[in-house]
Amino acid sequence: MSERAAKVTQADEEEQADDQITDSAAPDAAQEIDAESESETTPEPVTSGAEAVVRALENAGVEHAFGVQGGAIMPVYDALYDSDIYHVTMAHEQGAAHAADAYGIVSGKPGICLATSGPGATNLVTGLADADMDSDPLVALTGQVPTEFVGNDAFQETDTTGVTTPVTKNNTFASDSDRVGNDVSEAFALASEGRPGPTLVDLPKDITNGETDREPDAPAVPDTYEVQERADEELVDAAAERLENSNRPVMLLGGGVIKGEASEACREFAIEHEIPVITTMPGLGAFPEDHELSLEMAGMHGTGYANMAITHCDTLIGIGTRFDDRLTGGIETFAPDAELIHVDIDPAEISKNIHADYPLVGDAETVVEQLAAAVDESPEATKWRAQCQQWKSDYSMAYDAPEDEPVQPEFVVEALDEATDDDTIVTTGVGQHQMWACQYWTFTEPRTWVSSHGLGTMGYGLPAAIGARIAADDDQDVVCIDGDGSFLMTMQGLSVAVRENLDITVAVLNNEYIGMVRQWQDAFFEGRHSASDYHWMPEFDKLAEAFGAAGFRIDDYDEVADTIEDALAYDGPSVIDVHIDPEANVFPMVPSGGDNGQFALTEDQL
Amino acid sequence: MKRGLEGPPPEDRPTPAGRRNKQGIRIDPEVEATHEPRRTVISALVEHEPGVLSDVSGLFSRRQFNIESLTVGPTKDEDRARITVVVEEPDPGIDQIKKQLRKLVPVISVRELEPDAMQRELALIKVDADDPAQVHAVADMYDATTVDSSPETATFEITGARKKIEAAVETFGQFGIREISRTGTTALARGTEETAAPVSATESAADEANHDEPYQTADDD
Ligand SMILES: Cc1ncc(C[n+]2csc(CCOP(=O)(O)OP(=O)(O)O)c2C)c(N)n1
Numbered sequence: 111m112s113e114r115a116a117k118v119t120q121a122d123e124e125e126q127a128d129d130q131i132t133d134s135a136a137p138d139a140a141q142e143i144d145a146e147s148e149s150e151t152t153p154e155p156v157t158s159g160a161e162a163v164v165r166a167l168e169n170a171g172v173e174h175a176f177g178v179q180g181g182a183i184m185p186v187y188d189a190l191y192d193s194d195i196y197h198v199t200m201a202h203e204q205g206a207a208h209a210a211d212a213y214g215i216v217s218g219k220p221g222i223c224l225a226t227s228g229p230g231a232t233n234l235v236t237g238l239a240d241a242d243m244d245s246d247p248l249v250a251l252t253g254q255v256p257t258e259f260v261g262n263d264a265f266q267e268t269d270t271t272g273v274t275t276p277v278t279k280n281n282t283f284a285s286d287s288d289r290v291g292n293d294v295s296e297a298f299a300l301a302s303e304g305r306p307g308p309t310l311v312d313l314p315k316d317i318t319n320g321e322t323d324r325e326p327d328a329p330a331v332p333d334t335y336e337v338q339e340r341a342d343e344e345l346v347d348a349a350a351e352r353l354e355n356s357n358r359p360v361m362l363l364g365g366g367v368i369k370g371e372a373s374e375a376c377r378e379f380a381i382e383h384e385i386p387v388i389t390t391m392p393g394l395g396a397f398p399e400d401h402e403l404s405l406e407m408a409g410m411h412g413t414g415y416a417n418m419a420i421t422h423c424d425t426l427i428g429i430g431t432r433f434d435d436r437l438t439g440g441i442e443t444f445a446p447d448a449e450l451i452h453v454d455i456d457p458a459e460i461s462k463n464i465h466a467d468y469p470l471v472g473d474a475e476t477v478v479e480q481l482a483a484a485v486d487e488s489p490e491a492t493k494w495r496a497q498c499q500q501w502k503s504d505y506s507m508a509y510d511a512p513e514d515e516p517v518q519p520e521f522v523v524e525a526l527d528e529a530t531d532d533d534t535i536v537t538t539g540v541g542q543h544q545m546w547a548c549q550y551w552t553f554t555e556p557r558t559w560v561s562s563h564g565l566g567t568m569g570y571g572l573p574a575a576i577g578a579r580i581a582a583d584d585d586q587d588v589v590c591i592d593g594d595g596s597f598l599m600t601m602q603g604l605s606v607a608v609r610e611n612l613d614i615t616v617a618v619l620n621n622e623y624i625g626m627v628r629q630w631q632d633a634f635f636e637g638r639h640s641a642s643d644y645h646w647m648p649e650f651d652k653l654a655e656a657f658g659a660a661g662f663r664i665d666d667y668d669e670v671a672d673t674i675e676d677a678l679a680y681d682g683p684s685v686i687d688v689h690i691d692p693e694a695n696v697f698p699m700v701p702s703g704g705d706n707g708q709f710a711l712t713e714d715q716l
Numbered sequence: 717m718k719r720g721l722e723g724p725p726p727e728d729r730p731t732p733a734g735r736r737n738k739q740g741i742r743i744d745p746e747v748e749a750t751h752e753p754r755r756t757v758i759s760a761l762v763e764h765e766p767g768v769l770s771d772v773s774g775l776f777s778r779r780q781f782n783i784e785s786l787t788v789g790p791t792k793d794e795d796r797a798r799i800t801v802v803v804e805e806p807d808p809g810i811d812q813i814k815k816q817l818r819k820l821v822p823v824i825s826v827r828e829l830e831p832d833a834m835q836r837e838l839a840l841i842k843v844d845a846d847d848p849a850q851v852h853a854v855a856d857m858y859d860a861t862t863v864d865s866s867p868e869t870a871t872f873e874i875t876g877a878r879k880k881i882e883a884a885v886e887t888f889g890q891f892g893i894r895e896i897s898r899t900g901t902t903a904l905a906r907g908t909e910e911t912a913a914p915v916s917a918t919e920s921a922a923d924e925a926n927h928d929e930p931y932q933t934a935d936d937d
Contacts (some may be wrong), residue, residue: 275771280821283767300821334763408747414723422732433740446734446742458815464740505723590798684735697721708726716723 129372136291142438142665143554156325159284160185160318161309162291163251166326170298172222174198174213174580176206180226181266182253185318186457187224192624200573200612201602203230207237208570208600209577211246211308216535218302218371220247220309221662223541224416227253228266230313232273236567238308239277243564244392245369247306248672249297250278256316257285270312276337279307284317284572291326304337305456312497316481319425337455341470341477349427349451356425356449358494359385364409365392365563366430366454371473376429379478383488388416388500390431392563393547398554405498406507409437410700411545414505417700420445421707425489427481430474433463434564434656443705453477492599505698505711507549512681513667516691519543519619525670526589529678532589535560535578539571539596543619545696547591569599572616576603578613587678590616594647595624601653607683608658615677616685618650621692629695633716662686751806755784757829757903758813759869761912763822764790764797771820772799782811785837785900798912800902825912833911835903838875841885844892845870851891858884869894895897896919 156162163186176198190197202207203225210221211541225234231252240670241248255264271281277300280300281399284290290313297309309465311316328371353359361380373396380387380403387397388408399406409417426448431437444464452459452466453474460469470477509520523546527534536551538544544561551561560578561571575590597618607614616703625641651661660680662673664687677684698709701716710716736742750762762768765819769788776783781886784802791798803813810828817826824833830834840863851870855862858880860872874884885896 271767272770273768334822334823342803380934418729422730427787441738441740442736444736444740447732448734449742456819458812458819460815461740462812465742465808467742505721508721545905552853705731707729709732710726713720 121570145373152381155323156291157187157321157323158189158318159287159290159313159322160189161319162287162322162324162326163294163313164189164195165292166294166298166329167195167222168356169295169326170329171219172298173608174262175208175222175224175575176200176448176589177224178203178226178230179207179380181316182222182227182229182255183230183251183313184253185315186251186253194658195621196226196607198576199574200259201605202600203233204236205573205576205606206599207234207248208567209580210248210250211237211244212577213231213576213581214241214301214306215560216557216578218247218369218557220249220298221577221581222251223251224251224265225253227270228257228268230266230597231268231270235273235277236337236565238274238310240562240565240570241308242277242279244365244562245306246308248308249294249301250274250295250308250310252310252312253318254283254312254314257314258316258601260314264614269280270310274310276307278310279305280476281310281312283312284314287320287322288324289318290322291324292316295326295329296332300335301622303335305332305366312608316608338457338471339473339476341453341472341480343415343480345468345470346477346484348481349470350481350486352449352451352468353425353427353481353485353489355485356489357491358422358424358447359383359489360405360419360423360426360448361387361394362390362420362426362428362431363387363393364390364429364431366474367393367396368430370430370455372474373428373556373638375475375478375482379482382482384495385427385489385492385564386419386495388412388420388669390434390437391429392486393562394548394559395553399552400554402499403495405547408706410702411478411549411696411698413507413549413698414698414711415498415501417698417706417709418501418505422497423448425449425451427451427453428464429478430455431455432459435463437470438463439700439706440703443707452491453481461464471708511604511667515672517667517715518686519546519621519688519690519694520550521667522549522617522619522664522670522688523547523591523692525674526591527551527673529583529671530587530589533558535582535670537561537574537578537588537590539592539595540566540567540568541593541598541624542621542629542694543591543593543625543697545626547621550698551591563712568596571596572600572603572607574703575614575616576607576610576612579607580610588612588614590614592616592618593625594618594620594622594650595644597650598647603658603686604654604683611682613681614683615684616654617674617677617688618685619688620647620650621694621706622647623692625692625694626668626696633701633713647683650685650687654683660684720923727892739806741808741831747823751808753782753805753806753809755802756810756834757835757901758803758810758817758826758872759799759829759903759905760799760817760826761791761824761913762797762799762820763824764795765822768822769799771822772817773803775811775816775820776801778806779811779812787900787903798902800900802901827905827912829903829905829911832865833903833905835877835901836875837878837881837895837899837901838873839881839885839898840871840873841888841896842869842894844868844889847891851882851888854884854891857887860884881887
């Protein structure tokens, strides 16, 4: 009922708008032609809130958006119809949010997603929460019922700003057609300024349908939002002195290094002062894992050597990391001897989980450069580096792959890595496969690892691959390493990949289990596999074909290399159903809340 | 049984000597240094716009900060409101509250008030008035104003520091209290000092660096 009423008003308004145009254009035909040729360079003035919304996106340089249509968002889609912004219609709004999130990670600019009111908006929530936990820049635009119906439980009404407040960096309920363009500009600016994150603008239909000639301003954050770029010089000097006097220094690079474009500065700093480097999971790619200073990833499923180094260091330079519990294990035993130099753009991250002895608030790149300028002498750490190398060989990430046993997942990850270039983008779902991807793919470049870290959202992999593919360079490969359970959650996105002919290779590491759960049940619940065996898995290669994608299957080692090659060569979406050893488990492992230095290498060490 | 990776087992690995407490602070191996909760007043100047109170209160409940009271009201500038929150938390928690509040876009400034700040609360107390003379004597003792009376009841308005109100409530208790309504604490800094002047991120980080200094416990009047 309400929707129909709104449609009628919309039609009326359009008629009126038409009248106005004819009236003013009629007197002089020559003028009309002038106006037309001019419109090639200067865009038409906005006439509605919806057009202002789209204009704000255009002003911000937005080229792509992901979303699903619906009643309350229709005016915005109608305005998009005339825009050069390329809209990717997704199969589910959760996919739209993940695709936009991945787009943001790969491109460094906020990804845009759109959804209608009610169910459209609630379907975005998982993706917003995911982006919020990982500080990914994203802008969500949601339709809302007309203002006069808000609060009355109208058809498809949800209190979207209420629902999304805990999972967005900021959200706004648009209440004025003259302001709505600026609401969107501001949301765009806020998504990437300072610590990035998702922002949302809720757009009641009467506001987007409403008349306005207000052109939105260029993106700018509100005055109350202040970001500190440079760290306090005295603290920088003190931190530099501490580092010079340390004997067991370690750098810990988090996702903030990648988001703050500080990878290059960190690399130079680490290499100049020969400081061993560890990354967090979101920090993969911040430092080349094939460099001898790299100890790779620390944390629950980090390498043994990274966890030994983090446990025994005397100075820890944490940059752009929030010291998540999957990284730290038990707080009491995390880097217990270390003084912490903590670099972060968000003051609230300082001493939130681990007390920072040297809090350096500021932009990661700027602060690392400040620190580089303040450090005169490299720390004397020859013995420490030798110790780290020793740990590297003691706890090397090796695995056995006997020919007569089922295919080991590590082998598949390594084969995919070998078959692709260094700049290949990897996306994943959540579970064991994600951990094997972290452990056995050699990351060397920032913005090539796209995964759900903080929220741990199964189903992230495929929609993320879609967003990543659209943001990536044409000659960059996009590979999704997925789990059978994760893939099932959002595989309707294959229809999108087929329609858009996106060149994506999905390798489903199929163990017919929701494996990570099975692993924990084996370790902590006496092997009682409650609801974790998925012996009714579909044949993913055939499913892919049903969608119009290319399907492949791997059962044995001798098929691995060739099949991967064929799937990568296929120009369009392809899915490899890789039947791996269903019993394979992820090690090393620090049980949750445990001591990082006491990681288990086998089941019986847990 | 699955095979695993190679390397010395946990019991053969060295363990470091240091330790941290539950708040992630490095401690002397011999001394347990945990911060005890203390009561304090935080004042925030915010944009007077819809949703800001729910943003603030939502932040507190989401992050499990222990609120004692939260009040809000307009300021001399009609575009701004002041939120006064009384909390009881250990020092690292109080620091987090301030920093998390500052992150909210409509929040202009946040400050923890000195223990000597002026802190006031208003209470309405409705008691049985079987013995009016006695009741009024108690009311006089606490400077309470009579705002309503009936043959059976008397209702008083009291303003003052939390302790005074608590004492009044207790004393009135002897007559039988029918109902109480309290506003929670509102507060302003003393003298020329601004209650919630903008604090730069540098200052807040420096704040942080000195957070081992002993604090006085906030105490109203
Ligand atoms: C949306 C969602 N639901 C549930 C979980 C809990 N969970 C974490 S890992 C996991 C198993 C994942 O299974 P699969 O995708 O098959 O990957 P595998 O571990 O087998 O590699 C589950 C259920 C989650 N992370 N996300």
